[in-house]
Every structure is written in structure tokens, then in C-alpha cells.
Amino acid sequence: MPYTVGDVVESFALPRAGGGEHRIDPGAHAATIVLWTCNHCPYALAWHERLQSVIRDYADRDVDVVQINANDAEKHPDDSFGAMVARVEAGDFASDYVRDEDQQLSKHWGAKVTPDVFVLDRAGRVAYRGAPDADHDDPAQNASYLRDALDDVLAGRPVRLPETKVRGCSVKWIVDDQPNPYI
Amino acid sequence: MTSPIPTSDRGVEILSWSGCPSHDDALAQLERVLASIGRAEVPVTTRWVETDEAAAAERFVGSPSYRVDDQELVPAAESESFALTCRVYRRRDGRFSPLPDDADLRDALLAALS
Numbered sequence: 106m107p108y109t110v111g112d113v114v115e116s117f118a119l120p121r122a123g124g125g126e127h128r129i130d131p132g133a134h135a136a137t138i139v140l141w142t143c144n145h146c147p148y149a150l151a152w153h154e155r156l157q158s159v160i161r162d163y164a165d166r167d168v169d170v171v172q173i174n175a176n177d178a179e180k181h182p183d184d185s186f187g188a189m190v191a192r193v194e195a196g197d198f199a200s201d202y203v204r205d206e207d208q209q210l211s212k213h214w215g216a217k218v219t220p221d222v223f224v225l226d227r228a229g230r231v232a233y234r235g236a237p238d239a240d241h242d243d244p245a246q247n248a249s250y251l252r253d254a255l256d257d258v259l260a261g262r263p264v265r266l267p268e269t270k271v272r273g274c275s276v277k278w279i280v281d282d283q284p285n286p287y288i
Numbered sequence: 289m290t291s292p293i294p295t296s297d298r299g300v301e302i303l304s305w306s307g308c309p310s311h312d313d314a315l316a317q318l319e320r321v322l323a324s325i326g327r328a329e330v331p332v333t334t335r336w337v338e339t340d341e342a343a344a345a346e347r348f349v350g351s352p353s354y355r356v357d358d359q360e361l362v363p364a365a366e367s368e369s370f371a372l373t374c375r376v377y378r379r380r381d382g383r384f385s386p387l388p389d390d391a392d393l394r395d396a397l398l399a400a401l402s
Contacts, residue, residue, distance in 0.1 A: 181369075273374075
């Protein structure tokens, strides 16, 4: 079943654009952000800088971050591993950017769109799931949903808004057996 | 020889894919921009593109796309592939967006509907 708020997630490791792998280990960090994104989606691109700013702003708060691209690169070449590496080398990412090539992890988690944000607490529990903020088109929103969730997790409080509606491009499945997020 | 379509009969077609959430915003933007240039009477229709085969046949580079007389109002780059996807636009201030800049859409409509 896809993860929802309150579920405890399983650890995973995925290959990083740029070499090596990134392993999620929530117990080793005060908070963990698992973010589905991609290279070609206008919503992911519109929110991108706001999200990288959050990652940089919380870099000294023991927050682990992984950004995952799972899109079918055959139909969407802009999302190929090579294109991911190019963006990493260009300095576009403030954290590891990893590839879910067979999409099994993304289906297991229930990732729907890009961007799709999960925040985990130290117990590995999903404390927040949803959009970065209320409006991709308004930079002043400043990823407030995500920042509020991180502040609450880091303070040991319940997240004030634990779930919001995601908005973005559907994940591009190789075998499209997932529900359309907008129907 | 085919007669040109009379200006008064021209409509704007939005090509959309249901996997992208931008259609309602695109429709609202188009109607707002048409009104701003005094052409609120121009008919607007939607054509849904829902399969890879249809995307290739329609030369659909993403949702939403806008056409008048089957010509793209905001042409895509040559490198764009035909696929079920949300289309990436650039605003005049450089920001990425799922919709075109109002000014680009306005200029394209003025040219296409003149």
C-alpha cells in the first residue's frame, strides 16, 4: 500500500546522478526529506529554486534530503540519467539527485506527481506529505508547507498541516497502471 | 482551391491531457486574454489528447497547447518530442511555468486572429 501520513517507511538506496548511491536512514537524522521531482515538468521547475533554498537553509539542522526522478526516460528523454547528471554537474541541485529506474520504489511509496514531498521524522514516520506550498506560481510562498513541516518535526511537535494536495505533472510510468491523480 | 477561413469564424483550440492539472487555468487565461484584446466572442474549444498514438498524430508537445487554424500559437522548440506531458513555457521574466506568459499569448492571438 502507498505510504500515508503516520506510516513508518522502509529504508532504501538509489543510484545518485554523479556516482555512488544515496541510502535513506531516517534514524540517523533529525528529519528526512524525500522529494519526487524531474527535469521536464513545469511545476517541478517552477518550484525548483524554492525547494533548493529550503535544502540549503536547513543544511545545518541535520536534515537528510534525497530528490528522486522516476520518470520513464524512453518517452521523456529529458529525464534520462545522463540529463540528470548534466543538471547535477551544472549545480542545479542542493542535495543528492537519484534515479528510480524500475519505478518500483516510487510505486511502493505512492508517488503521484512532480513535485511530491514527504517529510520523515527520526522514527521514519511520514510526518508530512504534499506540495511545497500553495502556489507554484508565487515565489513568495517560499515552500511554506515544507518549511512549517520541517520546523515542527525538528521541534518535536505534531506537524500543523500534515497533508496537502499535490499539484504537478503525473509521474511518467513505464507501465501505466497507476491512477490518474487528477481524475 | 480552399477559401481562407473568415476571420469571424476562427476559433482557438486548446489541446489538453488529463494527466496535467493546467487545463482549467489555461482556459481561464485564454478567455481573459481574449477579452483583453476585445475578442471575447472568439469560440474556444478543447481537444483532449489521451494516448501516445494521439499525441504523435496531433504533433502534441504537451498540455496545454493552443492552435488557430491548426497552427501553434506558441511554437515549441524543434527538439520537443510528441508526448503526453505538461508543457514547459518560459515567462518573459525567465520563470518556468505550465502556462505561457500573458503577453506572449496576447501577441500570438493578435497575429493569428487579425
